Amino acid sequence: MGLAALSAFRGDVILAQSAAEAGIVSVMSGASLIPMETVANAAPRTWFQAYLPVDSARVDRYLARVEEAGFRVLVLTVDMPVAASPENMRRGGFSAPLEWSPTLIADGMTHPRWLLGTLLRTLAAQGMPCFENSFAEPRCSPEGNDQVFPRIPLVSRKTRLRFAARDALTWRDVHHVRSRWSGPLVVKGILGPQDAVLAREGGADAIVLSNHGGRRLDSAVSALRQLETVVDALDGFPVLIDGGFRRGTDVLKALCLGARMVLVGRPFNYALATAGACGVRHAIDLLATEVDRDLALLGVGSCTGLTRERIVRRFTCGSGGMTS
Numbered sequence: 365m366g367l368a369a370l371s372a373f374r375g376d377v378i379l380a381q382s383a384a385e386a387g388i389v390s391v392m393s394g395a396s397l398i399p400m401e402t403v404a405n406a407a408p409r410t411w412f413q414a415y416l417p418v419d420s421a422r423v424d425r426y427l428a429r430v431e432e433a434g435f436r437v438l439v440l441t442v443d444m445p446v447a448a449s450p451e452n453m454r455r456g457g458f459s460a461p462l463e464w465s466p467t468l469i470a471d472g473m474t475h476p477r478w479l480l481g482t483l484l485r486t487l488a489a490q491g492m493p494c495f496e497n498s499f500a501e502p503r504c505s506p507e508g509n510d511q512v513f514p515r516i517p518l519v520s521r522k523t524r525l526r527f528a529a530r531d532a533l534t535w536r537d538v539h540h541v542r543s544r545w546s547g548p549l550v551v552k553g554i555l556g557p558q559d560a561v562l563a564r565e566g567g568a569d570a571i572v573l574s575n576h577g578g579r580r581l582d583s584a585v586s587a588l589r590q591l592e593t594v595v596d597a598l599d600g601f602p603v604l605i606d607g608g609f610r611r612g613t614d615v616l617k618a619l620c621l622g623a624r625m626v627l628v629g630r631p632f633n634y635a636l637a638t639a640g641a642c643g644v645r646h647a648i649d650l651l652a653t654e655v656d657r658d659l660a661l662l663g664v665g666s667c668t669g670l671t672r673e674r675i676v677r678r679f680t681c682g683s684g685g686m687t688s
């Protein structure tokens with residue numbers, strides 16, 4: 365998740381270190397406010413998630429930076445070709461970068477713990493936070509002083525993050541990334557079997573089935589609903605999944621249906637915002653304990669014993685429609 369350093373002081377580092385201590389994977393966002401090098405140093409086994417720059421010369425430089433930082437696994441998010449409808453974000457006073465407004469200032473003033481413990485502490489330590497790892501165009505970053513890796517400030521009226529305008533990218537670009545990235549490549553944001561097959565043909569080593577937390581395309585199908593179909597289409601190829609996994613039983617259901625790994629976003633972000641490192645450790649512990657307990661209650665010794673037969677379906681879809 366991007367912007368984790370807004371949830372807590374050095375949030376990305378806390379998330380990555382807490383995951384490393386617990387022996388689980390964490391994925392650092394390319395839309396984070398902490399330089400990737402800092403996170404890679406603090407938790408060397410962290411994976412890096414990238415939004416691809418549009419032109420290939422920049423892609424190469426960007427990938428070189430990620431590799432030099434020490435990341436081994438690259439997660440390429442492909443479900444943000446253009447910006448999502450911004451109406452709910454606008455309603456909440458959110459934009460990327462943020463813009464000074466009475467609502468934003470009032471929000472800060474009415475959350476003194478966050479204001480002091482996160483924002484002012486960050487400002488004192490490093491000045492205005494920037495999108496340190498986005499590959500934005502130099503003209504978007506008049507404040508940036510580095511033409512190769514320009515930085516976009518967190519609060520700015522003049523600049524816009526260019527997560528959008530990626531609609532020119534195609535599967536050829538995934539092939540290109542594959543040719544330049546020597547480590548494992550994971551493509552995130554797949555929702556259907558055809559795209560899953562294209563990702564595999566593009567050289568991915570795994571995919572993440574995801575609808576971006578339901579925050580992009582309204583009415584998009586949930587990743588879990590698509591899981592079986594995609595797993596069947598890929599014949600043993602690793603399928604990871606995220607979106608709405610909150611309880612141990614949620615995780616087990618996905619594993620039964622063929623997911624190799626379940627990724628969890630918002631719960632750890634909320635834990636981070638609530639109680640920093642302590643909160644993240646607690647959230648990991650809660651979920652790990654639930655998974656263990658639920659396995660025992662199922663009478664299964666380890667996750668490898670989870671198979672489709674353990675799922676009892678309430679409904680099946682036949683050619684004549686849905687029957688109970």
Ligand SMILES: Cc1cc2nc3c(=O)[nH]c(=O)nc-3n(C[C@H](O)[C@H](O)[C@H](O)COP(=O)(O)O)c2cc1C
Pocket residue numbers: 365366367393394395396413441552574575576577578606607608609627628629630631
């Ligand atoms: C605040 C926030 C920021 C996110 N930023 C990113 C991002 O930078 N890159 C990305 O691939 N996905 C991003 N996502 C999507 C998550 O990685 C994940 O797909 C989604 O939240 C579903 O998991 P969850 O239901 O456990 O939160 C973000 C989600 C949230 C809520």
